[in-house]
Amino acid sequence: MVTHLTHWGAFEADSDGTRLTAVRPWRGDPEPTPLIENVASAQHHPARIDQPYVRKGWLEHGPGPAARGDDTFVPVSWDTALDLLAGELARVYREFGPQAVYGGSYGWASAGRFHHAQSQVHRFLNGLGGYVSHRNSYSLGVSQVLLPHVLADMGTLMARSTTKSVLARHSELIVSFGGLSPKNSAVSPGGVSRHNTRGWIETAQENGCRFVTISPLRDDIPAQANAEWIAPRPGSDAALMLALAQVLDSEGLADNDFLDTHAVGYPRFAQYLRGEVDGVVKDPEWAEQLTGIAAQRIRELARDMAAHRTLITVSWSLQRARYGEQPLWLGVVLAAMLGQIGLPGGGFGHGYGSAANVGLAVRVSSPPRLPQGENGVDDFIPVARIADMLLNPGAPYEYNGEHRVYPDIRMVYWAGGNPFHHHQNLARLRSAFARPDTVVVHDPFWSATARHADIVLPSTMTIERDDYGAGEGDRFFFPMPALTAPHAEARDDYWMFGELAERLGFGKEFTEGRTASEWLRHLYDEWRQGLAEKGHELPDFEAFWSGAALELPIEAEEHIAFADFRADPAAHPLSTPSGRIEIFSETIAGFGYDDCPGHPVWLEPEEWLGSARAAAFPIQLVANQPRTKLHSQLDIGAHSQSTKVEGREPVRLHPDEAAARGLHTGDIVRIFNDRGSCLAGLLVDDAVRPGVAQLSTGAWYDPDPRDASFCRHGNPNAVTADRGSSRLSQGCTGQLSLVEIERYTDPVPELTVSGPPSIERV
Ligand SMILES: Nc1nc2c(c(=O)[nH]1)N[C@H]1C(S)=C(S)[C@@H](COP(=O)(O)OP(=O)(O)OC[C@H]3O[C@@H](n4cnc5c(=O)[nH]c(N)nc54)[C@H](O)[C@@H]3O)O[C@H]1N2
Ligand SMILES: Nc1nc2c(c(=O)[nH]1)N[C@H]1C(S)=C(S)[C@@H](COP(=O)(O)OP(=O)(O)OC[C@H]3O[C@@H](n4cnc5c(=O)[nH]c(N)nc54)[C@H](O)[C@@H]3O)O[C@H]1N2
Ligand SMILES: [Mo]
DSSP states (O other): OEEEEETTEEEEEEEOSSSEEEEEEOTTOSSOOGGGHHHHHHHTOTTBOOSOEEEHHHHHHOSSOOOOSSSOEEEOOHHHHHHHHHHHHHHHHHHTOGGGEEOOOOSOOOSOSSSOHHHHHHHHHHHTTOOBEEESOSSSTTHHHHHHHHTOOHHHHHHTSOOHHHHHHHOSEEEEETOOOTTGGGOOTTOOSSOOHHHHHHHHHHTTOEEEEESSBGGGSOGGGOOEEEOOOTTOHHHHHHHHHHHHHHTTOSOHHHHHHHEEOHHHHHHHHTTTTTSOOOOHHHHHHHHOOOHHHHHHHHHHHHHSOEEEEEOGGGGSSTTTHHHHHHHHHHHHHHTOTTSTTOEEEEOTTTOTTSSOOEESSOOOOOOOOOOSOOOEEEGGGHHHHHHOTTOEEEETTEEEEOOOOSEEEEESOOHHHHSSOHHHHHHHTTSSSEEEEEESBOOTTGGGOSEEEEBOOGGGSOEEEOOTTOSEEEEEOOOSOOSTTOBOHHHHHHHHHHHTTOHHHHHTTOOHHHHHHHHHHHHHHHHHHTTOOOOOHHHHHHSSOEEOOEEESOOOTTHHHHHOTTTSOOSSTTSSEESSOHHHHHHTOTTSOSSOOOOOOSSSTTSGGGGTSOEEEEOOOOSSSBTTBTTTSHHHHTTOBTTBOEEEEOHHHHHHTTOOTTOEEEEEOSSOEEEEEEEEOTTBOTTEEEEOSOSOOOEETTEEEEESSOOGGGTSOOOOSOTTTOOOOTTEEEEEEEEOOSOOOOOSTTSOOOBOOO
16 A cells, blocks of 8 residues: 555555556545546556657658648657657757747646656756746736736735635635635645545534625535525626625725725726726626626625625636636725735635635745756747747737747647647647647647647656655645556656757756656755754655655644735735735836726626627637546546546536527537537536536547547537737636537547557558
8 A cells, every 4th residue: 555646636556566456545635536536547548658659741751840630650669769859859959049949838747746747848958958938827827917916926825825724713704706616626736635625614604604606607616615606697707896896985885994004096996986987887787787696686795795704715717718807806906995805714815716725824845846957048928828929930919018029939849738638729729730840749648739749758657656746835745656667668757858868968967867766865855954954854765755644844824814914014015016905006007908907997808698799609618627637637537437428528508508409418519619619418407507508628639630620529628719818918718718509410420539549550
């Protein structure tokens, strides 16, 4: 019996050396998730990559732009693959320089902090002179840009959010925009030891806290919350929040003392609320027209919020949309108007239901990871502008006050991410992937991205290598000794990069002469030493490696966000330009963006139920995170497969919408708009608001050979729009799009993604 950590939790496993023979939740986990069942069933699946491959067209014609995604692959030996790749890297760096290599390699990769694929690829490319990198994440593309202007940087906000135990004791009312989803908080980057979403919500409830969940899905909050469900039209939260603010303002419920001492710009914003700017008072009657929520209910909620210790928490999903700045900023503004920021159980939260790493105790030190070195290139893109960059080299774009130009990329290097999972408008992404000379992908599986590569190198899974890991902010640090031998010829990313570096003349610099095991010990010893200097004694490496999970030292069991700032804003100013909460931002106003002006406003998105486009595509597709897996990872695993309908991803639709289209549970449907289409298996469910369909991300993209815009499996990014959130943040907007749904009457096609692509052995 050995323990092992994944992004979705820890488990204990038995192994016969080749495969896992039994998997049980880690005994320390009070709310384990069934996602752990995906691991063993995926390990030797036919979709695993067994050895290195090169795309046939690339082997025959050499590097250059090419239609990628349909070609045949040729198996090659490790030596051949590494020689070819080293030669191509040398050519590209010599002829075009590091600024022609996109090595951003966005993605979650896997738990285990040494073998973290993104750290590995960045260290390797830095050794070659660098690469064009990415800024921000698909998760928090808006938050990471907006919040430093108005409240705090995202890192501080995450690490210093009020601990959930404080909320459970002190909050009287928790108003959650986007819910508090137990499926999402099952996951954290690097892993989760003790899941506790249901636990803290149950405790809060027992202590008399009431929950209001504002979301298109009733089950975005656990049943334990006993929540009231308010379901506005998706994308209209900003209007709802403005009306809540207008009630506070007009009824004298705003905390003007707090706004005077701790915020800037409230008077300008209040003019907008009162209609002094555009002649429109942002009252509940105005918001009712936009949101579909009764004016009276909005009024009552505002009064209720003012009368209680209230936490306003906004899920990350609200900002993964067009004009995602507005509801997020308004969440901060509402909390400031209530004057409870810095009080236990009150104020503003971001993502309490989005991931497990929000609201944890603060650790003294993060566990060790591999140093990535220095990047010699300072060019970057906002991460979700990948297709724009590849399609439009030299084109100008705006971002956070900068005028920027897209670089001319010759080589794309991906290890640990799956852009054909995470990006929007996949047919467009496929045309973008036809542009570079060479695409390289490392992955354990024939991911959709591996199928669009020229050189494909098979990586090990975490269970096949020695590593250690802890989730971001998590209390427990797990030794992760290998549980089985690698599948077929799969190798560690570290080994591959070491071999490539050797061929390219910087092997010593890359490895520093250490094997992976020697690195683990070296990094651990360094880290242990650092902690000892701070007075924290930890076991030596041998004891750690052969022991159970190590409990990490923490600064304090509990924390209240912004308590210092509240007590003395002059002594503890925020990191914003004014040192206060910016309800009006001179900086943002100075950028002159009509899609994100100087204070939060209502902006009508292109794709919501109130737009003209809804006449043709009357259903709002919510493409949220999957309950049965992490993103696209291990979609072929047992738990993920157990919820498919005839092999397709399930889509949930309200009974009224289903009836209007003559659809029933179990039907195979086609979800479509003018960008693309996908199949899915229908579940009729009144937990979904009328007018909405919910299709989670994560089904492996299975394009029809005649039409790449048609995914036969159920990947919502076949229909989502590749549009930045705003000129300010340029974030991902994949959460919401407009579609129509109909019964699929043709014979249901076979899926091809569950096995390897076309392979030619020569
Ligand atoms: N429509 C829509 N789209 C979205 C979102 C949405 O809300 N709506 N959400 C977005 C968000 S928030 C995110 S974070 C992204 C997630 O997008 P990604 O993080 O790109 O998705 P993953 O499926 O986690 O991709 C990780 C890949 O790394 C591989 N991998 C795992 N371990 C290793 C390893 O050790 N070595 C190597 N080389 N590879 C490994 C996995 O097999 C997998 O292919 O998706 C985004 N896309
Ligand atoms: N099981 C599982 N957990 C995960 C992940 C996963 O893939 N699987 N991914 C992880 C990652 S990388 C991230 S970034 C987080 C993401 O965390 P979130 O972004 O919070 O998660 P989502 O599931 O995309 O969205 C949460 C809910 O927001 C609601 N919502 C959508 N649009 C609107 C709207 O306009 N208004 C309102 N009020 N609500 C709306 C939807 O009903 C949706 O279920 O999740 C993490 N947790
Ligand atoms: Mo994410």
